[in-house]
Amino acid sequence: MSTLSPDIQSTLAQQGIELPSWAFGNSGTRFRVWTTEGTPRDPREKIADAAQVNKFTGLAPSVALHIPWDKVDDYAALRSYAEDLGVKLGTINSNTFQDEDYKFGALTHENEAIRRKAIAHHLECIDIMDATGSRDLKIWLAEGSNYPGQTDMRARQDRLQDSLQQIYARLTGEQRIVLEYKFFEPSFYHTDVPDWGTSYVQVAALGEQAMVCLDTGHHAPGTNIEFIVMQLLRLGKLGSFDFNSRFYADDDLIVGAADPFQLFRILYEVIRGGGLNNPDVAFMLDQCHNIEAKIPGQIRSVLNVQEMTARALLLDHDALAAAQSANDVLGAQAVFMDAFYTDVRPALAEWRESRGLPADPMAAFAASGYQEKIESERVGGTQAGWGA
Amino acid sequence: MSTLSPDIQSTLAQQGIELPSWAFGNSGTRFRVWTTEGTPRDPREKIADAAQVNKFTGLAPSVALHIPWDKVDDYAALRSYAEDLGVKLGTINSNTFQDEDYKFGALTHENEAIRRKAIAHHLECIDIMDATGSRDLKIWLAEGSNYPGQTDMRARQDRLQDSLQQIYARLTGEQRIVLEYKFFEPSFYHTDVPDWGTSYVQVAALGEQAMVCLDTGHHAPGTNIEFIVMQLLRLGKLGSFDFNSRFYADDDLIVGAADPFQLFRILYEVIRGGGLNNPDVAFMLDQCHNIEAKIPGQIRSVLNVQEMTARALLLDHDALAAAQSANDVLGAQAVFMDAFYTDVRPALAEWRESRGLPADPMAAFAASGYQEKIESERVGGTQAGWGA
Amino acid sequence: MSTLSPDIQSTLAQQGIELPSWAFGNSGTRFRVWTTEGTPRDPREKIADAAQVNKFTGLAPSVALHIPWDKVDDYAALRSYAEDLGVKLGTINSNTFQDEDYKFGALTHENEAIRRKAIAHHLECIDIMDATGSRDLKIWLAEGSNYPGQTDMRARQDRLQDSLQQIYARLTGEQRIVLEYKFFEPSFYHTDVPDWGTSYVQVAALGEQAMVCLDTGHHAPGTNIEFIVMQLLRLGKLGSFDFNSRFYADDDLIVGAADPFQLFRILYEVIRGGGLNNPDVAFMLDQCHNIEAKIPGQIRSVLNVQEMTARALLLDHDALAAAQSANDVLGAQAVFMDAFYTDVRPALAEWRESRGLPADPMAAFAASGYQEKIESERVGGTQAGWGA
């Protein structure tokens, strides 16, 4: 059994992964959104579920909100509610993909009135951040076009920069914009921020409080994601991760489920580049639990990140560096794989118990009766989803 | 200007492309379904819109129905309604992806009761075919799993074959099953019929009345689709096309919009393999008009197929064969590209007029006032979409 | 530490993975073939190196030959030489991609004289099989075209079938053809056997002694390879594996190096479908060691297959079936991942020692002095590669 050194234990103890409120609501594909009993009907119920993940893992100290899905009248009250449950309100996510006016764009729209409306939406999000104490405004730019010739891609870049500058100007001292990129979907010809390079040049033009958000499911097939992690850390512009996993497109599966070794490589580069437990680099989940149980799905996810972080921390950096310097390809690979193949689960279970957490958070949650409780209590009303 | 020979004119005159009723309803992505004024609210209104496409192009003599989206009490009446508008009812499409019971499968489900229900749904579809006079039952198998280990892929193949045999046994003399394959979506780890090979072995085990349906958007990146067209024609198992186009995944864009040259190559292989105007090979559209106008979107689509067919028909087969035999790579390519680059549009416009059709069907439809009429008349009710 | 049950130990003891002679020669990309000291200069030296892999692992009892690269005057003598070193001669690989006549095809060539020459080459390979005692003739069909229109894909399929029939007719009782498919390369528009479906229909038309060969690096991006393993086992047509791994195209990296979890999933389906230690399903490597040491590269590779097989054998099939039946997505996934994450290496080391093998074959080989010996002895001559 691997033993976790005091250093590694201390590092793991600092790890926190933010949960998305929407992971607790229903989600699906264009073909069907399946519903499940006990699904939250409002932001408070989502936060209550998220707090369970933190309770059983100690790994999820904050919850991201999505506006307008999580709009409430009193954000200060929502913040107190969350804090009473042991979690903070985290990143505020804006939405430019559902309002009727945004059919052909929002922050990039040629129509000034619509673009001002989209900018105003983001300013409202910052108002909410002031109330919730959130640091980050995450902008996923769903905008784009479906057909070649449909729109002027170049003019949209310039309007995007102008819109972002207006939003940036509203940030207060500690607040940040993180700009997410995505290869495609919901647009099928061009997306206005399709790759890390575009996100980087857009945020670099804004200033120090603007960073790139890397969603692990938002790349072209075959992309070496850990290379991008390395590069953004080198440039000082990796603001946050949206973790999930994929086989094909933006599948939004549980992080580490599709390619565990890729997650290991990403976390290795995070550590290599000084991004672990670095306040500048936020760890978040962005997932869908279309067919599996949602709270356990989130528990499984944060554990996957923790377990893979532990493996990456076990890597023998001196041995690796020595083999790399000698161009000993197989030797270096052996050191690298040895960390990946080490089964850290028993040691993590012990360590969890030493900190007053259940050895097996999945089993402990299942035994807690919480799921049965919400299924019996949350009757009536409209289950939360990706709609209004 | 290219001249269309009498032979080519005669071939083009026989061409018919079936329209999907659902292309006239609303569609979208998991993020948003945009609505548009004038959208049909029931099967009759969808058929009325489809008839407009045929009226202005002479290319769309039939309409495919989707069950249960197009369920009506009296199919004979629906048939008469369609025929009065000059179109026939075509392929019946089953649906195994929206019933609550089908969350984990339908024709492949481990639970016998659910599997029997799914089989019964297909038998009902064949009952409808009897009433509508439809020949083909198209089965797109949306079933699969999201996580490795979630299900037993092998047992599902065997159950699928058993289910298909039960459905096949119900077919009457002229009726057929066409089994569609799809690379992924809505499942993200495995799909039960992911490729042409699986569709082929499943239908080959059924008998002569079972064929493969090739949807041009359902392949892995980089797949040479015309090779599959060639192979299925060679095997006598190409039952139908679902035409559309894509840049990334199953984008369901207008056919020919993303890669016109690919459409040319496909139609060349159709002609080469004897699949054009062959009753065994049905031409259908399967598209979404998420952001563009729907009726004009369908008109544009059938015109794209017609124009590319005309180009492929212009190809000088003798010159091509001679260059191929001489392994004259550039010579053969030149003959091939010459057909693709020939602008057939003026000649087609003339030919349309000679047949009593508008030279420019897009302009003629726009000038007809039909769109304004349905926008003013179709007020109230629920617009048709992919739901119940 | 995991304990390997007597059943698992017995299963592992039967495992054998065939090595490719060409893995011990030089290889590279179109840009450069790097040379290394000690590289074999003839088939005997390749076999001697392969025997080392078997000596230190007990896992590699046979060596595949490539004709003409491994042509010798006396195959009976070569066979004795190999057997004296403890290994057998295995699969014979034909070559239709290097002779000047094959620039535009071989078994598919329109020119009858060239096609007869290619058929004769395969008949000669079967003669060699008679002499070496080999069972399998592996045909990787490198043939295809680079430009649309360059050639008649359909006619080539028919000629291919005819050629294969002529070769098949020459097989003796126990001999087999295994037909490999490949997505692309060295042809860049079409390949004559690009996918499992084409290989399947070609070999199914031949008879029971013709099977499909699945190379793990020969698929489109995102392809679910274990699904194909499942399907071919179900159809009784999985004849052999060519193991390697890839990030992008046919990278021919060490098996398990790019995506260990994919290798696990493949081996799980092999076991599920009865393909493990089944004489009908040959396990082979087909790799390039462009920059890493070749003999250790092969040792690492067979160990990767063994370790992942052990993990897959540890899977709790009863627990998995129970969770699958209950549609407990997370429960089934947990059972699946538990096997993958179990570190079998210490138990395998113990077990190896119990069988008289070194606990750490990589270290044992490095300590053996063999590499130093061949580097000093193999001076002069022409190092073996992919050329004549």
Place this chain on the structure above:
Amino acid sequence: MSTLSPDIQSTLAQQGIELPSWAFGNSGTRFRVWTTEGTPRDPREKIADAAQVNKFTGLAPSVALHIPWDKVDDYAALRSYAEDLGVKLGTINSNTFQDEDYKFGALTHENEAIRRKAIAHHLECIDIMDATGSRDLKIWLAEGSNYPGQTDMRARQDRLQDSLQQIYARLTGEQRIVLEYKFFEPSFYHTDVPDWGTSYVQVAALGEQAMVCLDTGHHAPGTNIEFIVMQLLRLGKLGSFDFNSRFYADDDLIVGAADPFQLFRILYEVIRGGGLNNPDVAFMLDQCHNIEAKIPGQIRSVLNVQEMTARALLLDHDALAAAQSANDVLGAQAVFMDAFYTDVRPALAEWRESRGLPADPMAAFAASGYQEKIESERVGGTQAGWGA
């Protein structure tokens, strides 16, 4: 027939596309390099062949050289030789992928001595540029690694920047560095400059005389290349194109052969962004003619670029802008496609004749007897290829 306006004629008259000397030598895949009669044996013979392309098309006024493949003793004499044939010497391409020392890197190598050697190679290239009058030093960075853990990707980025700075410092006033990126190959895990973002941040850190080179075959599957063209033009950092086309990987096929519509979209964005006939943006070919005739392959290629440029110039920008502003998706697409589908070939043939060029350059070259001449004259010696 389309008529080319005086403006378009004038624009086309200015177009020049640089040819790569290596396109006239032999090339192939890792499996085989086919040879052809008449292949050049030295830089002069390559330049003579390139001059033929210019003679028959008027489109190819310069030839790029590759060092060391095109090393000569007297570059001034080579320059005169070229100029006597009517062409200039163009871009100098460095080579860091074939020297034995560069097995594990060159400008990124951890070993200082090797890195200094690689830098010195580039300084020598600039010396050559001084002699040839070349403006651009093109650096394609083939460096990378094959296995995760093999090397320290981050340290390599920093060393790369340092190396580039040393090279940049040597540039004289008008000279430039253009840094090419490539998704993969010859490295199969990571490449040191894999995407436009990395190339951009590396050259942006150097200064105004460093630009990005975009090779159309060097992207992940599905990448929207014209978006990158737009972005780099917007950033003022598009230094040059390496044109070619691909179906799968870096296939290096004739530009426009695989996806003509993509080439149209790229040229549309070039025009939109002011990159046509802009001295800052060099047009070059980088292709392989593995199986087709080389000189006609290059003629076909420059004609493809010219024809697609003419189509893009025909686009009705006012109509497009109007439809775009109205969010008339189908209307905008129609304007866009109308330009693409217009057959400009007859008008270009006329225009060529009016300028004293053959109407059909392919036929004119074939009739010229040049190919027969070089086949009879170039006997003996070693045909040029990608080797020394």
